[in-house]
Amino acid sequence: MIEVEGVAKSFTLHNQGGAVIAVLEGAGLRVAPGECVALTGASGCGKSTLMRMIYGNYLAERGSILVAGVEVAGAEPRVILALRRERLGYVSQFLRVVPRVPALEVVAEPCLAVGMGRDAAETRARALLTRLRIPETLWGLSPLTFSGGEQQRVNIARGFAHEYPAMLLDEPTASLDEANRDTVLELIGEAKGRGAAIVGIFHDRAVRARVADREVDVSCFAP
Amino acid sequence: MSEVPLLQVSGLSKSYGGRIGCAGVSFDLWPGEVLGVVGESGSGKTTLLNCLAGLLAPDAGRVVYDTRAGGPRDTLAMAEPERRMLMRTDWALVHQNPRDGLRMGVSAGANVGERLMAVGARHYGRIRGAALDWLERVEIAADRIDDRPSAFSSGMQQRLQIARNLVTGPRLVFMDEPTGGLDVSVQARLLDLIRGLVRELGLSAVIVTHDLAVVRLLAGRLLVMKEGYVIEAGLTDQVLDDPQHPYTQLLVSSVLQV
Numbered sequence: 001m002i003e004v005e006g007v008a009k010s011f012t013l014h015n016q017g018g019a020v021i022a023v024l025e026g027a028g029l030r031v032a033p034g035e036c037v038a039l040t041g042a043s044g045c046g047k048s049t050l051m052r053m054i055y056g057n058y059l060a061e062r063g064s065i066l067v068a069g070v071e072v073a074g075a076e077p078r079v080i081l082a083l084r085r086e087r088l089g090y091v092s093q094f095l096r097v098v099p100r101v102p103a104l105e106v107v108a109e110p111c112l113a114v115g116m117g118r119d120a121a122e123t124r125a126r127a128l129l130t131r132l133r134i135p136e137t138l139w140g141l142s143p144l145t146f147s148g149g150e151q152q153r154v155n156i157a158r159g160f161a162h163e164y165p166a167m168l169l170d171e172p173t174a175s176l177d178e179a180n181r182d183t184v185l186e187l188i189g190e191a192k193g194r195g196a197a198i199v200g201i202f203h204d205r206a207v208r209a210r211v212a213d214r215e216v217d218v219s220c221f222a223p
Numbered sequence: 224m225s226e227v228p229l230l231q232v233s234g235l236s237k238s239y240g241g242r243i244g245c246a247g248v249s250f251d252l253w254p255g256e257v258l259g260v261v262g263e264s265g266s267g268k269t270t271l272l273n274c275l276a277g278l279l280a281p282d283a284g285r286v287v288y289d290t291r292a293g294g295p296r297d298t299l300a301m302a303e304p305e306r307r308m309l310m311r312t313d314w315a316l317v318h319q320n321p322r323d324g325l326r327m328g329v330s331a332g333a334n335v336g337e338r339l340m341a342v343g344a345r346h347y348g349r350i351r352g353a354a355l356d357w358l359e360r361v362e363i364a365a366d367r368i369d370d371r372p373s374a375f376s377s378g379m380q381q382r383l384q385i386a387r388n389l390v391t392g393p394r395l396v397f398m399d400e401p402t403g404g405l406d407v408s409v410q411a412r413l414l415d416l417i418r419g420l421v422r423e424l425g426l427s428a429v430i431v432t433h434d435l436a437v438v439r440l441l442a443g444r445l446l447v448m449k450e451g452y453v454i455e456a457g458l459t460d461q462v463l464d465d466p467q468h469p470y471t472q473l474l475v476s477s478v479l480q481v
Binding site: 011012013014015052056057058059077078080081098099100101 | 458460464467469472476
């Protein structure tokens with residue numbers, strides 16, 4: 001479902017004296033449906049970078065990135081946008097808040113985007129928000145004023161709203177208490193159960209042990 | 224996915240005497256895509272928009288539009304009446320200054336209704352009904368339908384301009400700095416409106432702006448222009464998060480984070 005091969009990435013900072021930061025060389029991994037692969041390695045070794053490249057958010061300098069049979073590296077924007085809408089989900093570390101959009105709408109959006117009716121999308125959103133213990137009184141408010149943990153839970157709800165065959169999770173349990181962490185692990189388990197291929201970054205070893213089937217040490221891809 | 228791009232632009236160039244307006248701009252726009260064009264003053268983005276929308280005759284290049292009835296047609300080679308019809312039906316242009324896109328001397332309702340009349344609508348009741356419907360969608364109170372736009376705030380005028388433009392059900396909308404000159408809170412509300420309408424109506428759009436936050440919010444794709452040339456293009460979040468060209472990197476790093 002996810003196949004990364006021979007991927008390289010470096011950043012050239014033109015406005016800072018042309019400094020080149022080489023991050024990855026010869027990076028590769030494969031994730032089958034129903035598998036969860038954890039990216040490990042010291043902070044700064046390129047875990048999030050690799051994840052963003054799979055999502056198409058960062059350009060791949062070299063190599064191939066196949067998601068659900070679609071080549072992401074060098075793909076046209078509309079191909080990547082369609083892939084993200086239907087088949088590739090991404091829970092980033094931080095919720096990018098669009099002011100004035102209520103939490104319920106934030107979570108329902110991915111469902112609406114794939115053509116689910118409004119009622120069905122909102123029902124699904126409500127169920128996820130409830131599961132992640134976001135009080136109903138907050139559903140009509142923009143997450144702009146929520147706590148970090150609450151924002152992250154809205155982010156997670158949104159990430160799991162549509163059943164993506166491939167998912168990228170960047171520190172999904174970072175700001176969460178134990179109860180909510182367990183809920184997220186349940187959600188991940190359920191996604192695996194329905195055949196989703198998952199790539200995750202989990203700093204917490206215990207969390208990793210519970211959900212990851214394999215680990216890939218990204219520091220092995222240091223140039 | 225559609226087989227034919229909605230708009231195919233190739234080698235579009237326009238100079239003002241010795242000065243380059245825009246040079247060699249080429250891109251395809253597909254149905255449902257929103258393309259942002261960013262750049263600073265003098266980048267050529269407005270020249271580009273004006274050439275695309277038929278307000279300015281370019282020196283070179285083609286703008287091929289996939290018409291509903293006749294398939295892909297070169298709009299620059301079209302006869303004037305045909306192009307004007309296109310501008311009234313399939314296309315729309317939202318000006319930065321709403322006064323440039325409204326008739327200040329007639330009521331708000333008439334501003335919206337006359338667009339329908341221009342494409343053949345005749346039934347007064349239905350025209351007024353459509354006008355009321357659109358005023359509601361752009362959040363203008365129904366009791367303002369008979370007021371002149373001169374009595375509206377600039378934010379309301381801009382929303383009225385949008386209603387006037389969208390009532391004919393265009394497929395492609397050109398916008399020039401749609402939130403320029405508006406107060407921040409007014410801008411925000413307008414962006415929400417545009418975002419909602421674009422999704423709901425499945426519109427394709429080309430939005431020219433200097434504001435990176437606007438493109439982040441509205442556009443899936445981005446062209447970055449500098450001194451008339453497109454220096455970088457791609458997925459909006461990729462160009463903003465992983466800029467390759469030195470100028471793009473400069474632009475992105477210059478934006479203040481709130």
